[in-house]
Amino acid sequence: MRRRLLIFLLINLLILILLLRSVSTLLSLLVEDAGADAIHRAEFSSPNSSLIEERPQIIPKIIHQTYKNETIPEVWVDAQQSCIYMHPDYEYILWTNEKSRDFIAAQYPWFLKTFDGYKYPIQRADSIRYFLLAHYGGTYIDLDDGCNRRLDPLLAYPAWVRRTVPTGISNDAMGSVPQHPFFLRVIELLQQYDQHWLLPYITVMYSTGPLFLSVIWKEYIKDYPSEMSRVRILMQDEYMKYSWSFFIHHTGNSWHGKDAYFIFWMGQHWIFLTFCGFLLAAVFGFCLFWTYGRIVLLGAQYRYRYTEVPSIISAPRLSSSPSRHARRLMPTLLRRISFQGDEATDTSCELGRRED
Ligand SMILES: *[C@@H]1O[C@H](CO)[C@@H](O)[C@H](O)[C@H]1NC(C)=O
Numbered sequence: 012m013r014r015r016l017l018i019f020l021l022i023n024l025l026i027l028i029l030l031l032r033s034v035s036t037l038l039s040l041l042v043e044d045a046g047a048d049a050i051h052r053a054e055f056s057s058p059n060s061s062l063i064e065e066r067p068q069i070i071p072k073i074i075h076q077t078y079k080n081e082t083i084p085e086v087w088v089d090a091q092q093s094c095i096y097m098h099p100d101y102e103y104i105l106w107t108n109e110k111s112r113d114f115i116a117a118q119y120p121w122f123l124k125t126f127d128g129y130k131y132p133i134q135r136a137d138s139i140r141y142f143l144l145a146h147y148g149g150t151y152i153d154l155d156d157g158c159n160r161r162l163d164p165l166l167a168y169p170a171w172v173r174r175t176v177p178t179g180i181s182n183d184a185m186g187s188v189p190q191h192p193f194f195l196r197v198i199e200l201l202q203q204y205d206q207h208w209l210l211p212y213i214t215v216m217y218s219t220g221p222l223f224l225s226v227i228w229k230e231y232i233k234d235y236p237s238e239m240s241r242v243r244i245l246m247q248d249e250y251m252k253y254s255w256s257f258f259i260h261h262t263g264n265s266w267h268g269k270d271a272y273f274i275f276w277m278g279q280h281w282i283f284l285t286f287c288g289f290l291l292a293a294v295f296g297f298c299l300f301w302t303y304g305r306i307v308l309l310g311a312q313y314r315y316r317y318t319e320v321p322s323i324i325s326a327p328r329l330s331s332s333p334s335r336h337a338r339r340l341m342p343t344l345l346r347r348i349s350f351q352g353d354e355a356t357d358t359s360c361e362l363g364r365r366e367d
């Protein structure tokens with residue numbers, strides 16, 4: 012009885028450890044503040060400063076943006092123009108669906124099957140930006156992010172991504188030198204993460220989107236070997252909102268459709284939803300354990316009831332083992348105490364007999 016309980020507990024513990032291990036990166040993301048790699052405002056001059064940016068600019072002066080075709084919707088034209096206007100000396104490339112596919116087919120043919128196989132267009136839009144940064148380097152900016160100032164100070168870091176609140180990083184604005192180890196790892200892992208997760212939103216988030224990127228990033232920062240492979244983090248205040256921030260939202264949101272609000276809600280509460288998932292799993296596990304416990308207990312009570320009042324006539328017939336035979340003569344109080352040892356005694360007898 013006790014041995015079975017122990018086995019049950021051990022199996023549960025093992026499952027729990029495996030589960031925790033598989034989501035440990037997700038869990039550790041919750042407490043990661045990215046402070047160690049944050050880009051501090053003191054590192055670059057203010058927007059209107061006459062100070063010349065002195066640090067070498069290592070990220071190529073290229074701005075990448077993506078849209079399905081050349082016709083950018085009215086709502087994003089201002090944002091797009093603000094970046095182009097502010098960076099006349101940068102190369103600007105708008106990657107349409109057709110251009111993106113041609114690029115993958117020509118440069119990364121091993122990925123083409125996955126790229127074409129993505130169920131949601133946003134997955135292609137997500138993945139292409141990692142390939143572009145890994146290949147050409149430069150700065151990727153989402154179409155709804157306008158530029159609030161020149162991006163030059165950000166070109167001094169080998170790679171940067173932006174922090175999202177409450178946790179993790181996002182992929183809507185990123186910069187990198189070509190062949191940066193972080194983005195090389197990202198494109199290498201895309202196929203492995205191409206899984207379906209029941210809900211479209213979670214599938215997109217975890218196969219190519221910000222959650223995917225955050226998990227890889229969290230694993231990556233454990234052991235980057237050199238300063239050149241470091242990924243710096245653009246914090247909230249430097250990203251948007253203030254006069255010194257690099258970007259500005261020109262329009263509302265980029266999601267259209269009836270479920271936009273639900274998706275937004277889920278996006279903003281994904282920690283809460285993850286927590287709910289764990290809670291549910293914990294409650295389920297506890298119920299399972301409780302049920303198992305009841306069954307074990309009932310079984311024990313059942314056996315106890317039938318051994319509690321030994322019948323002088325039936326006892327010798329019920330059990331031929333000498334220990335039970337002797338126990339018949341013990342006072343009831345002693346029997347109660349020694350009851351718990353029953354199983355062990357019986358088992359060792361059985362084992363002993365089997366060896367004969
Ligand atoms: C920089 O100059 C522009 C125009 O002169 C002004 O609107 C903006 O507020 C200034 N920014 C800062 C941080 O002083």
Ligand SMILES: *[C@@H]1O[C@H](CO)[C@@H](O)[C@H](O)[C@H]1NC(C)=O
Pocket residue numbers: 079080081082
């Ligand atoms: C681009 O896509 C939009 C929306 O589907 C469509 O209205 C427009 O005609 C397309 N433009 C070109 C040049 O194909």
